[in-house]
Amino acid sequence: xxxxxxxxxxxxxxxxxxxxxxxxxxxxxxxxxxxxxxxxxxxxxxxxxxxxxxxxxxxxxxxxxxxxxxxxxxxxxxxxxxxxxxxxxxxxxxxxxxxxxxxxxxxxxxxxxx
Amino acid sequence: xxxxxxxxxxxxxxxxxxxxxxxxxxxxxxxxxxxxxxxxxxxxxxxxxxxxxxxxxxxxxxxxxxxxxxxxxxxxxxxxxxxxxxxxxxxxxxxxxxxxxxxxxxxxxxxxxxxxxx
Numbered sequence: 001x002x003x004x005x006x007x008x009x010x011x012x013x014x015x016x017x018x019x020x021x022x023x024x025x026x027x028x029x030x031x032x033x034x035x036x037x038x039x040x041x042x043x044x045x046x047x048x049x050x051x052x053x054x055x056x057x058x059x060x061x062x063x064x065x066x067x068x069x070x071x072x073x074x075x076x077x078x079x080x081x082x083x084x085x086x087x088x089x090x091x092x093x094x095x096x097x098x099x100x101x102x103x104x105x106x107x108x109x110x111x112x113x114x
Numbered sequence: 115x116x117x118x119x120x121x122x123x124x125x126x127x128x129x130x131x132x133x134x135x136x137x138x139x140x141x142x143x144x145x146x147x148x149x150x151x152x153x154x155x156x157x158x159x160x161x162x163x164x165x166x167x168x169x170x171x172x173x174x175x176x177x178x179x180x181x182x183x184x185x186x187x188x189x190x191x192x193x194x195x196x197x198x199x200x201x202x203x204x205x206x207x208x209x210x211x212x213x214x215x216x217x218x219x220x221x222x223x224x225x226x227x228x229x230x231x232x
Contacts, residue, residue, distance in 0.1 A: 009154075037221075043225060044225050044226070045221070047221070091156060091157070100164055101162065101172065102159070104149075104156040104157040105156055106156040107156050
C-alpha cells in the first residue's frame with residue numbers, strides 16, 4: 001500500500017517570502033506521479049504542480065517549484081514570493097502509472113501574513 | 115466548460131434518512147471518484163469508476179453506493195445516514211492514467227458538498 005505523509009499541519013510565512021512544504025511517501029513502485037493540490041477557503045481543489053517519477057528535472061510552475069528526491073521518497077513544494085492568495089490547505093498526492101487510486105496526505109495549512 | 119459539477123452544495127439530514135449526491139462532468143473523462151474530507155483531514159476515497167458500468171470500492175465504502183450508467187454521471191447514494199457521515203464530499207474526474215497521454219493523472223474536482231447528519 002502507498003502512504004503519503006505531510007508532517008507540517010500548519011505553517012506561516014510573510015508576504016513576499018519563500019516557504020517550503022514537506023511531503024514524503026512510501027511505495028515500492030518505480031513509475032508514478034506526484035502532485036501538489038491547493039484548497040483555498042472556497043474548498044475548490046486546484047492542481048498546483050505535477051511531477052513524473054521518471055523525470056529527474058524538478059517541475060516548476062511560475063512561483064511554485066518542487067524538490068523531488070526519488071531515492072529519499074521526498075517531494076517538497078517551494079513557494080517563492082508568497083502572496084496573500086496562496087493562503088490555503090496544500091495536499092500532496094501520489095498515484096501509480098496506469099492505476100486509478102490517488103493517495104493524499106493529511107494536508108498543510110499555509111497562512112500568508114501581510 | 116463547466117468541468118465537474120456537484121449538487122447540492124449543502125444538505126442537512128436526519129439520522130436514518132437517505133439521499134443522493136449528484137456529480138456530472140462534461141470533459142468525457144473515463145475515471146471518476148468520490149472522496150470525503152473530514153475536518154482537518156485529507157481525502158479518503160469512497161468509490162471510483164473507470165468507465166460506464168464499472169465501479170469499485172475505495173478506502174471507506176461502507177454506508178455508500180454508487181452507479182455509473184453514463185460517462186458523464188456518477189451519483190453517490192447515502193443509505194441510512196449516520197452522524198459519522200458528516201463530512202465534505204468531493205467528486206473528481208480524470209482523463210487517463212496512461213503515461214503517454216499529456217494530461218494523465220490530473221484530477222479535476224467539483225466544488226464539494228457539505229453534508230451534516232443530525
